Amino acid sequence: MTAGETTTTPFFEVRGLNVCYGAIHAIRDISLHVQKGEIVTLIGSNGAGKTTTLGAISRLLPIKSGTITFDGSSLNGAAPHEVVELGLAHVPERRRIFGDLTVLENLEMGGFTVRSKAEISRRMDKMLELFPRLAERRKQFGGTLSGGEQQMLAVARALMQNPKILLLDEPSMGLSPLFVERIFDLIQDVNKTGVTILLVEQNAHMSLGIAHRGYVLKNGTIVDHGDAARLLDDENIQAAYLGAA
Template identity: 60%
Template structure:
């Protein structure tokens, strides 16, 4: 579904991403884990066209994403939930969700998807008319996910969804991610909480200083001694 081959990204003279290749198959949850500065977010930004790749191939369902303007990528069925939520603080919850469907023209289905998002995320339904900037961090993360779902994506890219949240809210966010995946949405998850990411993922890639150091089934990596020592605190 998503194929990245030989990706290279530079920030000026800094070689941020070094010849990495990975794939995400339809229906999977695939996670990229690694320490701060490993290149996880840069990889997502390259996929979405938010940073320019110096070399390599990025294909989604057969389409060359490097040849597509970033604002057109959502129309292909690829949506990102950015690091730090990035909700529209001075707009209501409902207005934020409506913005997620901005490019869609199927109004009847948009309304059905709106109701479905509120059913999946009942806390948003309770705060439908509330300004997004007044929500808690966990509620803003739910809103960011709901907004992305309003684009009716085939694949969701999530960037550090558990960052800054309490353990209880982390559990809830990961439950939501699993529920979204069960509904038929493929997930590429960037996450510093390697333990939780490996618990819900099918496969994982470990990034170290811009390169893929390890890859494999998530359950196998969770039991790997090197991964446990480096990322799982054991």
């Protein structure tokens, strides 16, 4: 059994994943799993392969080999929009909201697979309740929001799909310390609503502080995994990723 595997059938699982960029072997035979209701974090330095892993999971990137299963379904042959319809939402690095659309229009775009206008309206109301800062700026263009507000909008837009699992890629990137704390509080609030979360973060201290379990990625390979509290206290992890001497 390789690093990150489990003996029970998981809610979400990556097994033996390999991803290449031409001759570059970016992800090497990694395996990880997420159980329903968990926050699981994937940490590592720049270039470790964290964003590539999420891109492969959401089927935005081709995979060389390996399997990806989610809630009993294989994602290997799925197109990105089919992955979304199955209940997996991906908030990409650097947010990528629609800057020339208002907050409400961005949320509407998040509900693109929902057929019922009444249901879209209900979900938008729910998002504005969950994100009161967005409610205050509902008619404001996305591009005029602060970095933290744009991150909130990116998460809210993804939640418009009513996902079973949410993939978050570097949600604290470029934010002030105050907004970093708010974003991590928000991640916990979203998880408490029943959404399972796979969190990619360079801020290992914050992510391990809210996660149930964690995986450490180095040069495209998982080098450690386990209970988040244990990783947080590990001297090697502290020295490599938490700024300890």
